[in-house]
Amino acid sequence: MSPVTNGRVLFNAIPEDYPVPGTTTVYDTSETIDLENVPLNGGILIKVLILSVDPYMRGRLRAAEIESYLPAFPLGKPLVGGGIGVVLRSEAAGVEAGAHVRGLLAHQEYVIAPNLVALNLEIIERDPKLHWSVYIGAAGMPGETAFMGWREHSDAKKGEVAYISTGAGPVGSMVIQIAKQDGLKVIASAGSDEKVKFMKEIGADVAFNYKTTDVREVLAKEGPLDIFWDNVGGDQLDAAMEFAAKNARIIECGQISGYNNGPQPMKNPGLIFAKCLHLHGFLVAYLRPKHAAAFRAEFVPRLVSGEFKFTEDVTKGLEKVGDVILAVQKGTNTGKAVVVVAEE
Ligand SMILES: NC(=O)c1ccc[n+]([C@@H]2O[C@H](COP(=O)([O-])OP(=O)(O)OC[C@H]3O[C@@H](n4cnc5c(N)ncnc54)[C@H](OP(=O)(O)O)[C@@H]3O)[C@@H](O)[C@H]2O)c1
Known part of the structure; x- marks a missing residue:
């Protein structure tokens, strides 16, 4: 077989605010790969099937010298993110052709991994x-984030009141369902009426569109809050702190309102001591060792049975990654954003 194109999505330019498809990232078809003969040197040849596009990726589209919890994407190189691929050829012990792998994959059609560990890959079955x-x-990273963050930090008690921002997304929608299962009253917000409808369908007692309804009016009526699951930061966090009960838990999962325009300062940090608030920041990677077994045993079966509902926003074509990155930052995605690179 002659070499085939190995399409790639390259980090091309650092965005000033929102990423610009075709400028921040470019789709490149200049490389080819000979799938039958490319030397593996003991490694694994993977055909990438599907890639995850997540909010945190915006943080990696930055200058290399700026430090953060994950390194910047190197300019001129392919993006990297969560994904699933199928093994085409393998010279690595314990990895057979036809196996499926999940982990950090470059945004390109074919990837050669030196071994599983180097790319944080695991063999999975579905x-x-x-x-x-x-x-x-x-059943992947966003679900783990909801399950593990809630289990570690919520200290939830039946009858308490929780507010969940970005409640229609892959993380927030799972938090809503877990909180309802724990017997809480759930208030949730999102940025469109379609998303509000979905949040009600999955059990939110109060769901509203934060773009058309004043968050403070809702929280004044439905609070005070015992738990705030923060995916947004900025004004949503300020409002939740204003309407928090004494000893409320604030679970800092993300602050997307600051990802493109810089951090949004907290307006009244004095409320932390005045209300004895408990602020818990977390990164899912650090909670995995403790909660991964429970996630597999208690959470994934509820997805299989259909008890927990989820939505996906599926885009076909690796060349569309730049558009999907922007959609996730702007909120035009409706469900977990995934890009199908290839069929099996
Ligand atoms: N700590 C961790 O380990 C961890 C792991 C995974 C994810 N996270 C965080 O969890 C949050 C949700 O992630 P996800 O994967 O579920 O994302 P997602 O819902 O698929 O996408 C992000 C959503 O954020 C909302 N948004 C964008 N800009 C906003 C703004 N200025 N104000 C309010 N909402 C805004 C949009 O929904 P609307 O239409 O509702 O505005 C958008 O759809 C993110 O902050 C992410 O960084 C943290």
């Missing part, structure tokens, strides 16, 4: 009721 995409969504 339940026939769930598509592979679910394993980078509800």
Whole structure:
């Protein structure tokens, strides 16, 4: 077989605010790969099937010298993110052709991994009721974030009141369902009426569009809050602190309102001591060792049975990654954003 194109999505220019598809990232078709003969040197040749596009990726589209919890993407190189691929050839012990791998994959059609560990890859199997995409969504990192963050930090008690921002996304929608299962009253917000409808369908007692409804009016009526799950930061965090009960838990999962325009300062940090608030920041990677077994045993079966619902926003074509990155930052995605690179 003659060499085939190995399409790639390259980090091309650092964005000033929102990423610009075609400028921040470019789709490149200049490389080819000979799938039968390319030397593996003991490694694994992977065909990338599906990639996850997540909010945190915006943080990696930055200058290399700026430090953060993950390194910047190197300019001129392919982006890297969560994904699933199928092994085409393998010279690595314990890895057979035809196996599926999940982990950090370059945004290109074919990847050569020196071994599983180097790319944080694991061999996975899927339940026939769930598509592979679910394993980078509800049954993958976003689902883990909801389950593990809640279990570690919520200290939830039946009858308490929780407010969840970005409640229609892959993280927030799972938090809503876990909180309802724990017997809480759930208030949730999102940025469109369609998302509000979905949040009600999955059990939110109070769901509203934060773009058309004043968050403070809702929280004044439905609070005070015992738990705030923060995916947004900025004004949503300020409002939640204003309407928090004494000893409320604030779970800092993300602050997307600051990802493109810089951090949004907290307006009244004095409320932390005045109300004895408990602020818990976390990164899911650090909670995995403690909670991964429970996630597999208690959470994934609820996805398989259909008890927990999820939505996906599926885009076909690696060349569309730049558009999907922007959609996630702007909120035009409706569900877990995934990009299908290839069929099996
Ligand atoms: N700590 C961790 O380990 C960890 C792991 C995974 C994710 N996270 C964080 O969890 C949050 C949700 O992630 P996800 O994967 O579920 O994302 P997502 O819902 O698929 O996408 C992000 C959503 O954020 C909302 N948004 C964008 N700009 C906003 C703004 N200025 N104000 C309010 N909402 C805004 C949009 O929804 P609307 O239409 O509702 O505005 C958008 O759809 C993010 O902050 C992410 O960084 C943290």
